[in-house]
Amino acid sequence: MTKYADLHIHTTASDGDYSPEAVVRAAKAQGFSALAITDHDTLSGLAEAQKISKEIGIELLTGVEISTVHQEKEVHILGYLIDPTNEYLQEKLNLMNNYRQERIAKMVKRLNDLGYEISLNRVYEISGQGAIGRPHVAKALWEKGYIKNIKEAFLKLLSPGCPAYIPRFKITPEEAIELITTAGGIPVLAHPGINLDDDLIPYLKNTGLMGLEVWHPEHSSQMVEKYYKIATQLDLLMTGGSDWHGNNKDASFSLGVIKVDYYHVEKLKLKHIEIRR
Helix, strand or coil, X not given: CCCEEEEEECCCCCCCCCCHHHHHHHHHHCCCCEEEECCECCCCCHHHHHHHHHHHCCEEEEEEEEEEEECCEEEEEEEECCCCXXXXXXXXXXXXXXHHHHHHHHHHHHHHHCCCCCCHHHHHHHHCCCXXXXXXXXXXXXXXXXXXXXXXXXXXXXXXXXXXXXXXXXXXXXXXXXXXXXXXXXXXXXXXXXXXXXXXXHHHHHCCXXXXXXXXXXXXXXXXXXXXXXXXXXXXXXXXXXXXXXXXXXXXXXXXXXXXXXXXXXXHHHHHHHHHC
């Protein structure tokens, strides 16, 4: 029987709707053999996910998705099989989270100045124990009836060039790659088909990038074919996943829409052994 994995999933530790335990149980119920928790700029959900994955018998790959900026464009770097106890990585992510909180406070104030009556306290309530972010602001706007859905908030208010956008704390893709490799992990470029110059891929390969997310809900079949070819040409590992956040995104991002052959998990683990020697 073919084994499958989803290597890109978010939980309430960042901007997902479901707890790490609920996510792991959902992946098990869907018949996955393995999954990776890749919350944005935080490792806080991994301990809970590791505990339940052992209890119910599904393989968990430790992961993170680090938000970076390259030439004013967002670039996300996934890190797989990282050591979540690595102090250097923890310190950097904590610093990023502190800046994230300041950014959201400024964003809420700007929205207030524009006439949108939402409170920072409510945004924190929505975020729960997770790392606060723009999706939580969007939910607060939705609750008040200012927008029809989360996507509209990003299109009209919360994205670069929009009236309530505040730039993020800037870390470069090169810095993220260095962070991940320092923590013993494998850096992979997330969803390259989303507003990314493909010329960046060979450049990042030369700075330590080890993989490319080939399968993603926003990758058309033509994109999958293109990135499969690029990964093969550059000798990069291939990954993929649903980028599931729960109800934050439409059905195309649902758990189960992307099923990566377990062969690619084995390749990740072999690379991990290789780099640790």
